[in-house]
Amino acid sequence: MLSIKNLQASIGENQILNGINLEVKAGEVHAIMGPNGSGKSTLASVLAGREDYEVTGGEVEFRGKDLLEMSPEERAREGVFLAFQYPVEIPGVSTINFMKTALNQVLESRGQQTLDAVSFLKLMKEKMKLVEIDQSLLNRSLNEGFSGGEKKRNEIFQMAMLEPRLAILDETDSGLDIDALRIVANGVNKLRSASNATIVVTHYQRLLDYIVPDYVHVLYKGKIVKSGTKELALELEAKGYDWIKDEVAV
Amino acid sequence: MSGNELISNKVSDKSIIDLIDLQIDQNSKIAELREQGREAFQRIGLPANKAEEFRHTPITRLLQKNLSLEPRVNPTGSIDSGAVHIPGLDAYQVVFLNGVYAPDQSSLPSGSAVVVRTLADAVRDGDTVALAHLGKYADVQTDGFVAWNTAAWSDGVFIHAKRNAVLDKPINILYWHDASGAEVISLVRNLIVVETHAQVEIFERYGSAGSAAHFSNHVTEGFVQSNGFLDLYTLQNDAGNRYQYAFTRIHQEPTSRVNTYAFTFDGKLVRNTLQLALDGEGIESHMFGLYLVAGNTIADNHTVVDHRQPNSFSNEIYKGILEDSSKGIFNGKIYVRPQAQKTNAFQANRNILMSDAATVNTKPQLEIWADDVKCSHGCTTGQLDEEAIFYLQARGIDKETARAMMLFAFAGEILDNIRHEGIRHYIEALVRERLHQ
Numbered sequence: 001m002l003s004i005k006n007l008q009a010s011i012g013e014n015q016i017l018n019g020i021n022l023e024v025k026a027g028e029v030h031a032i033m034g035p036n037g038s039g040k041s042t043l044a045s046v047l048a049g050r051e052d053y054e055v056t057g058g059e060v061e062f063r064g065k066d067l068l069e070m071s072p073e074e075r076a077r078e079g080v081f082l083a084f085q086y087p088v089e090i091p092g093v094s095t096i097n098f099m100k101t102a103l104n105q106v107l108e109s110r111g112q113q114t115l116d117a118v119s120f121l122k123l124m125k126e127k128m129k130l131v132e133i134d135q136s137l138l139n140r141s142l143n144e145g146f147s148g149g150e151k152k153r154n155e156i157f158q159m160a161m162l163e164p165r166l167a168i169l170d171e172t173d174s175g176l177d178i179d180a181l182r183i184v185a186n187g188v189n190k191l192r193s194a195s196n197a198t199i200v201v202t203h204y205q206r207l208l209d210y211i212v213p214d215y216v217h218v219l220y221k222g223k224i225v226k227s228g229t230k231e232l233a234l235e236l237e238a239k240g241y242d243w244i245k246d247e248v249a250v
Numbered sequence: 251m252s253g254n255e256l257i258s259n260k261v262s263d264k265s266i267i268d269l270i271d272l273q274i275d276q277n278s279k280i281a282e283l284r285e286q287g288r289e290a291f292q293r294i295g296l297p298a299n300k301a302e303e304f305r306h307t308p309i310t311r312l313l314q315k316n317l318s319l320e321p322r323v324n325p326t327g328s329i330d331s332g333a334v335h336i337p338g339l340d341a342y343q344v345v346f347l348n349g350v351y352a353p354d355q356s357s358l359p360s361g362s363a364v365v366v367r368t369l370a371d372a373v374r375d376g377d378t379v380a381l382a383h384l385g386k387y388a389d390v391q392t393d394g395f396v397a398w399n400t401a402a403w404s405d406g407v408f409i410h411a412k413r414n415a416v417l418d419k420p421i422n423i424l425y426w427h428d429a430s431g432a433e434v435i436s437l438v439r440n441l442i443v444v445e446t447h448a449q450v451e452i453f454e455r456y457g458s459a460g461s462a463a464h465f466s467n468h469v470t471e472g473f474v475q476s477n478g479f480l481d482l483y484t485l486q487n488d489a490g491n492r493y494q495y496a497f498t499r500i501h502q503e504p505t506s507r508v509n510t511y512a513f514t515f516d517g518k519l520v521r522n523t524l525q526l527a528l529d530g531e532g533i534e535s536h537m538f539g540l541y542l543v544a545g546n547t548i549a550d551n552h553t554v555v556d557h558r559q560p561n562s563f564s565n566e567i568y569k570g571i572l573e574d575s576s577k578g579i580f581n582g583k584i585y586v587r588p589q590a591q592k593t594n595a596f597q598a599n600r601n602i603l604m605s606d607a608a609t610v611n612t613k614p615q616l617e618i619w620a621d622d623v624k625c626s627h628g629c630t631t632g633q634l635d636e637e638a639i640f641y642l643q644a645r646g647i648d649k650e651t652a653r654a655m656m657l658f659a660f661a662g663e664i665l666d667n668i669r670h671e672g673i674r675h676y677i678e679a680l681v682r683e684r685l686h687q
Contacts, residue, residue: 071648072644073644082644090642098645101655105646106646141659162645
């Protein structure tokens with residue numbers, strides 16, 4: 001589904017990604033872990049098409065197409081979804097209105113029938129249950145005044161609405177208490193299927209107790225320095241990141 | 251200063267005085283007022299370059315450059331009847347064509363509870379209310395345009411809502427210029443009197459045909475008695491070669507309510523001077539403004555809120571979206587007089603610049619002589635939040651729609667405050683159209 005080859009990216013003068021290689025197949029869950037500043041969020045942002053980053057080398061193919069050639073909205077319409085680490089507050093735009101516009105633009109781009117108000121609300125009510133989110137929250141301005149947990153649940157709600165082929169969760173666990181974490185993880189798990197894939201970007205192993213990965217990769221200084229199975233995450237939790245740094249240094 | 255010096259220094263002022271003399275009538279009841287205006291104009295003239303109240307709006311230079319200001323009578327012209335009515339908005343209509351009342355296009359309320367007629371008629375018939383209030387609020391001594399208007403206004407509307415009268419639908423006033431043959435200059439004078447417990451909604455619009463330059467110098471005076479209620483909407487959306495100076499001053503008595511809405515979406519130069527005098531306790535005043543302009547449009551809003559008595563509340567929010575090389579000017583004065591304790595006054599001006607060539611000059615001016623008051627003001631000017639646009643794009647929304655959604659949301663704070671549903675829908679549709687949403 002996703003094939004990343006020797007991806008390099010920089011912001012301003014700073015090279016952040018130094019040649020990432022990663023293959024993700026349908027049905028898989030990959031965890032990207034690493035210490036602060038290792039390039040985890042940069043990787044997520046570059047895949048979603050954030051313009052602040054300049055891709056300086058390498059290639060990314062998504063379902064056989066050149067992902068890097070696409071605008072952020074084209075990527076979303078192809079089925080890439082980024083759950084933001086810091087979801088943006090947008091006063092005056094309700095989540096409902098926003099989601100209706102987004103979903104209909106996605107459907108339209110795929111040549112599918114757009115949803116009228118009634119069928120949209122029906123779908124919305126279904127998906128709301130997945131993430132235990134209340135409609136009153138969705139009537140409000142997008143993320144404005146939401147708690148950290150509400151924002152993250154809103155991200156997963158949007159993911160449920162858009163049914164992406166590839167979901168990238170960028171530090172979705174940050175700032176969540178254990179109940180919110182469980183709700184968010186449940187939502188993600190319910191959305192998993194044999195035809196979609198998930199990349200979980202996280203600093204801590206905690207989230208991986210709930211969203212169990214097939215593969216764990218450790219990112220350090222803009223490169224994947226170690227890959228393994230979920231046991232690698234536990235090892236990192238127990239030993240910290242220093243041994244990885246030492247290993248790389250040697 | 252001798253008259254000759256004045257003429258040699260200010261050629262355009264002399265030509266305006268000739269214009270004034272051409273239009274001045276001999277009605278004895280207002281002849282004195284007109285003469286005051288003429289004298290004041292002779293003294294003040296058009297604003298000098300960089301005059302304080304016109305620091306960022308070179309109105310005199312633009313008028314001199316684009317209009318001949320030659321003494322002559324406006325062309326009669328015609329009006330497209332399709333422009334008169336707003337589909338789906340049930341309203342009374344008052345239409346002025348090149349400054350002259352157009353009875354064929356107008357439909358006025360019947361009955362005597364709310365008088366709507368031309369000011370020229372009211373004055374000619376010796377209407378005591380009209381004569382009692384005319385010229386009482388707009389100060390001829392400080393503002394050259396007001397002086398000119400006071401001397402030479404041709405007509406306008408007189409609205410008199412008598413005690414307890416509640417008008418069932420808004421009064422739409424359309425100021426139409428037919429500039430297809432020649433330049434048009436119109437001097438419109440309005441007077442609005444809302445008595446105790448009376449309630450009126452007024453919606454002013456501007457439009458034009460033709461490509462010649464045209465200028466309107468409008469003065470509106472309002473008086474709202476205790477517990478009276480006035481909603482005043484003004485929409486400038488004229489795609490023609492329109493220059494405008496509109497002066498509005500409303501005098502509010504205790505526990506009256508006034509809501510003003512100033513929308514500027516088009517025009518070459520649009521200068522609104524809006525002044526509210528809160529002369530009593532328990533008054534509530536809201537001033538909303540939205541300028542959404544492009545091209546080379548200059549949208550200038552100068553406002554004054556004068557708190558003269560204790561325990562009143564004023565709230566002012568003006569927002570601007572400026573594209574291309576357009577220019578926005580906001581100046582908001584709040585006066586709180588020494589006796590006006592427990593005043594609550596709020597003011598905000600927020601702007602989004604959509605291009606590097608667009609500019610905004612914003613200046614809050616608070617003069618507070620009372621010590622027990624709550625006053626706040628704030629102004630911001632910035633670009634659209636790129637992170638927010640990326641967020642919307644990341645959900646599949648194209649960039650243009652994302653920007654339009656953000657801008658519509660920004661304007662929403664003003665649009666949501668439009669109390670009349672039909673007017674709100676109409677203005678919202680105009681904004682959507684402009685934002686291509």
